[in-house]
Amino acid sequence: MSNFRVAGRGRIDPQTPVKFTFDGKSISGYKGDTVASALLANGIHLMGRSFKYHRPRGAICAGSEEPNALVGTRRGTGQFEPNTRATVQEIWDGLEVTSQNRYPNLSFDIGAVNDRAYMLFSAGFYYKTFMWPKSFWDKVYEPFIRAAAGLGVSPTENDPDKYASRYLHTDVLVVGAGPAGLASALTAARAGLRVTLVDENAETGGTLTSEPQAVIDGQPALAWAEAATAELKTLGARVMTRTTAIGYYHQNMVGLCQKLTDHLPKPDANTPRERLWRVRATQVVLAQGALEKPLVFDGNDRPGVMLAGSAQTYLHKYGVRVGDSAVILTSHDSAWYAAFDLADAGTKIVAIVDTRSAPAAELLAQAQKRSIRVLSGYTATGTEGRLRIKSVRVNPVVNGKVGTAETLPCDCLLMSGGWTPSLHLFSHTKGALAWNDDMQTFLPDRKTEDCEIAGAGRGLWGIAAALNDGAQMGATVARHLEKEASANEFGVEGDRPGTGVSHKELPTDLNPGKARAFVDYQNDVTAKDLRLAVREGMHSIEHVKRYTTNGMATDQGKMSNINGLNIAADALGKPQPKVGLTTFRPPYTPTSFGAFVGYHRGDHFEVTRKTPIDSWAEENGAIFEPVSLWRRAWYFPKNGEDMDAAVSRECKTTRSAVGMFDASTLGKIEVVGPDAVEFMNRMYTNPWTKLAPGRTRYGLLLGDDGYIRDDGVIGRLSDDRFHVTTTTGGAARVMNMMEDYLQTEWPDLKVWLTSTTEQWATIALNGPNARKLLEPFVEGQDLSDEAFPHMSIVECTVAGFPARLFRVSFTGELGFEVNVPACHGRQLWEILWEAGQKHGICAYGTETMHVLRAEKGYIIVGQDTDGTVTPHDAGISWAIGKNKPDFVGKRGLERPDLVAEGRKQLVGLLTQDGITKLEEGAQLVLDPNQPIPMKMVGHVTSSYHSDAVGRPIAFALLEGGHSRMGETIYIPMPDGVINAEVTGTVFYDPKGARLKL
Amino acid sequence: MLLVHCPYCEQTLPELEFTYAGEAHVARPDAATPVSDEEWRNFLFIRNNVKGPHYERWRHFHGCGRYFNAVRDTVSDRFLITYKVGETRPELSDLLEKSK
Amino acid sequence: MMALTPAFTPGPLVSGNVVSVALMAPAGRLSLRLGQADIPVLSAAIGIELPTRIGTRAKNGPVDVICLGPDEWQIQTDATDTQRLTDACAAVYAQAPHSLTDVSAREITVQIEGPGATDLLTIGCPRDIDKIAIGEGCRTIVDGVSAVLWRDGANSFRLDIWRSFAPYVIGLLQTGGAELAAE
């Protein structure tokens, strides 16, 4: 194993070596390593290429905020994902890792030519060029830009993994399991509250894993963290690691993404890869700590340049030294400790370069003890090294003047520009931030949700401060929840609180216009890009962000926002708070689509509603069509028939013998109560008062705008009880609309509505043999035309089942609709099917139903109407009760445009050649020879071939249609004009003789 | 996802159980008496679209099924109050006082 | 895992010691609607003091009534018992107008039991299950589908689902059952 691994250090398991591949090359590490820590342990810093200039890059940090070390990760077929953070992905035997955004390979990438021409690719360059010649944009420029952009490659195979989701209700949700989070959770849990503690890392402890030297209440830091975690579990708290709080939504709804298998060599088949938690917390504690800032200077992006705190993490958490000879460049005390720890672990510290002129004496003493050279009051002005840093150029700064440069050789440069509180989730709540001048950073201010921020998240540095503040906040939320809670004081030894200063880009003696001082690493945004944006009038921080793309990389500004703000503010000559911060938006870190999809894939993407008779249809070879959420039998092809043949047979059989149709999807509403009839009078256009019990009527429902909403046959079972039917798609809408009017407009009415759509299976029998077939099974009702005429309803038994029997027809044939409890639907269907054989029965589907009803001129709401059609337009104004004082839609119908001339009205169309079937949706014109744009006067709403009529028939909505009977209109199609004659809508048995059989 | 207090169930429950039903206190003119086109337009279409406390209707659709009224701040999406249909329209000043 | 038949044959759907889900035998179900004033009359008619706080229940022999809304109750009883109740209510209609509608076939019921029962429900139900008292219930939503949830014990629930939505919800319960078993 390489000499960068420090024996006995870190949280990795030296007993369990792990092998994975990086660009095909086998790499070994240990269980507990991330891809990045394992590569670093092997002395590999070069892990990726930047977005625009394709510059060689290494890991700059050790966490989820990593902008550079993004890789492709693959487990097997369909299990590849791009842009995975090498600093987060744990390794396992067989993991395949590939570098990105490079060709042909990572160390030699021709895309790097962009880097040579970098002066051309200044901020917003693409807005200023690529405009001539015009045609080149689509054909040349854009494809080039697109190919150059993007990072990894998209997956190309379907994802075989499972994803899950849950709701979770908790008293207290603590985000972040560092010292502050652990202390908060403990305090709240000890107070007897339901506590949930989450952390994105593989284990709890947070900074403690990078500061093992600390001693908390006499216990080594990590031992304390483990003990605290264990106690939480015994107190019944839910502790979730590898779990990222991705978004903070309304009223303390926090979304969590829990990664369950990405770290496992062989996951269980039933264990989901990720689980989305929708947590509703009464109180939230945000203990997300702080993020270290890079320093901005020329060449601050070479592989080997890294944040000092991260180097410390690699050392203590993974037992990895990030280099043999390090230069420390810092404006904050914390980096000094990284230097000391690395020195003690055997890395040569070339020098500690501090931008401050007078570092703390205690630090200087410790440096001296280790005989580390210290350069204070210095700046960095450049680095060398193509694929790995070789040296750094540093200069003294004496009262603002940059002095002579000195070059320090090194194989890594560990920098710290100070720390920024992690306030992303707080920003999701639209909570206000306030600028703190001393700390040169934003701190949480006005809150909009029931949450507290603890520890470094509100600018408190050091372990003791974090612990004690965490405990305080734990007690505070407990008190909000009326629980007695005491925050205990922690005793901490070996704490390393520190201070520092904040910078814009570091001063230089070279031409700043040529400096490659990166602010947003991934997007290659430099300090001078930001200044250019300001120069060009981008004076809002949002404009600066959008113009330069600073903060829009996959780290979402975690590395770049504050540095960007400092530089923009300087360029604008305004203080930072006057410039402001761009909003952080969910998710906190990029989150798999799969986690949001959860269970909603394939069969479970959306409900498929099936009727009680659906299974029979399936067994009998039906082809189905989706209608709203239902699937309905469309037609029943026999021995190789196509749709037309099957439909034509079903139509013929139904008109000549008997057809059987599953109408169970029709909406059904039971309207019951002393005011039932009054309610019906107000709701529907029709008059209901005179409808006798035992009789039914076609009901028409409008919206208050006067347009047709729904229709259906409605039966009166008794004075106080109606059986209302609606369209299949309209059922829920109509029920909702009825409840709305009943509850808010007419609460005085004594009537109640109950949905019975799924109580009843509905079997329609249509055709001359319908009565013959049904009669033997009916008890308690004589089915003769005299005793049970068209539009009757009765409660009786059919084949022994309690039934509601309608005499009604949507085909123009003698028809009955049998409603039986859904649980008996299929049984009755089969009984009637058997008995029907001798009557030449056929089963038919929705298509045949459509043809038969069209032959009779019956409309289908939603096909022949489209929400802009009045009863008069549709030719059914006869359904309007003339003497009713009011009904829904009455006043709407009187609006000027609804009574105007030239409205589109429903008519029949017969193509003049008697053969051509019109296309539904085809447009009508009066003059086929006019130029485009043509004046269109309507469109075809329904069109079928009709065997009964012996020719194609169609409905159309036509301007002034009712007064154009007999006229010829034209349908210009791509392959020629079709002539059609305007007719009435009833094509078959206009007298309705067949109904009265 | 909001939390909604149902005044009938007297419980505060997840938004998923509820459906929004538009602005509240838009009375339907009695069409039995003459109503001008403008009055009818106002009833059908004109809305205050308040930026701030908004009187609106919700239905506890996947619950008790009741429509009820609410005042919600459309800037913060927080409910100031929910109340039953037929109960008098609460004064905004009182609500803002309470919410402080 | 057992399959759900199109005929909704009663029987186990998920078994295991974490959580079990079973499709229950058909029951009698009536939807009762009436105004406050008439509660006493109907209570007398069906032989149960109708509970008036939404979510609460009352039981008498086979008859289990839950209050689902200010004017709405769902009565669950033996499949054979509905006619008796229907007649009893019809007898008082003139005196106390109401709406009684047989919805026995409208929905099916699954029973969810075991230490993982609550966890299984949290896969689809946004309510805080802990806040539903034993012996109470509610109409709520499960993965987008309206359902009536009855809590019979700490780890014992019943879920009434409209027939055509049942396979979808049960499919989720089966997926969740396997997921919990793997934990």
Next chain:
Amino acid sequence: MTHFSGLSLLKNALTGHKNWEPQWPDSQPKAEYDVIIVGAGGHGLGAAYYLAKEHGITNVAVIDKGWLGGGNTGRNTTIIRSNYLYDESARLFDHALDLWDGLSQDLNYNVMYSKRGVLMLAHNVHDVQSFKRHIHSNRLNGVDNRWLTPQEAKAFCPPLDISPNARFPVVGAALQSRAGTARHDAVAWGYARGASMRGVDIIQNCPVTAIRRGPDGRVTGVETARGFIGAKKVAVSAAGHTSVVMESAGVRMPLESYPLQALVSEPVKPIFPCVVMSNTVHAYISQSDKGELVIGSGTDQYTSYSQRGGLPLIEHTVAAICEIFPIFNRMRMLRKWGGIVDVTPDRSAILGKTPVPGLYVNCGWGTGGFKATPGAAHTLAWTVAKDEPHVINAPFTLERFSTGRLIDEAAAAAVAH
């Protein structure tokens, strides 16, 4: 001001980009203007641009409560198409499409209008009827839109899953080849630059609190955070905030403002060649020049100005996208955000004169505002300049809600039977 070109870019590169001037100056409000436009989005800035360029009216101010382009212009999914059903809509959006086509050259600002084609998926018989109706109507209106079989759709958009056993199988699609996307910020910036080059004042961070009217009822100007600013004419182009502003002029609007959420994935190399929309599953998707998958969803159910929006809608939208494009299941969401869309009862815009003399309005674009930007701006400028409707915006009146002469694109999409 410097003309933008490869040459000027090169020249400035050599001098370290020191010599670029501001693309628009921050203006201080004058006492009075001929025209004040409320709302510095693409629509408002565009109207100012065309007022100056085509009508010679340059004493114009565009006033915004925040930063220009900070509203829906900078928050939408940048889809541009014109294959609407009704003649009125088709004419308006196709006028916009014609302007989009030359906009980069006209503005001397690359708005990256990318004719990638917009594919609308049909999932059932009802969709087919509706799409065919659109296609035939578009054809006779001279608007490009054609029908594709599932196989043709897949050939045009390879990631598409056309397996017939899908929950929402693709049974066909309508393709408008001229349609596509553009870079949203560039549209606002290009119009801002073009307008201020011609003397228009752009006043940012200056909320308009009220519209003032004289005794004769005519507008006299606007009250702002920086005091009263006089104006002979005021055009309100404030999207979600229109109701609030118009109320102050005594005009109540048939508008409701809803949160609309959108999201992008992490950037990847080119994988998605066009724009795909599915109204049945409520989602649309394209890939930006930067490589991000840009995904839009429907509106949340309640009216809101909070720009937050809930998790369930995002879950549904991503599920819908992955249902049609299963290969994206392991892609990651990078960022989601919310806009505020102002929706009219018939889902068509209100564009033109108002009952108040000198007051004009441009609103109600719902989720379709971006694509209309040049067309709406161009015709609004005409109407403001001439105080009369433009033939194209004439049907989009406020009156139609009294008469019932709606342009109901929503109803035209109809309901499943």
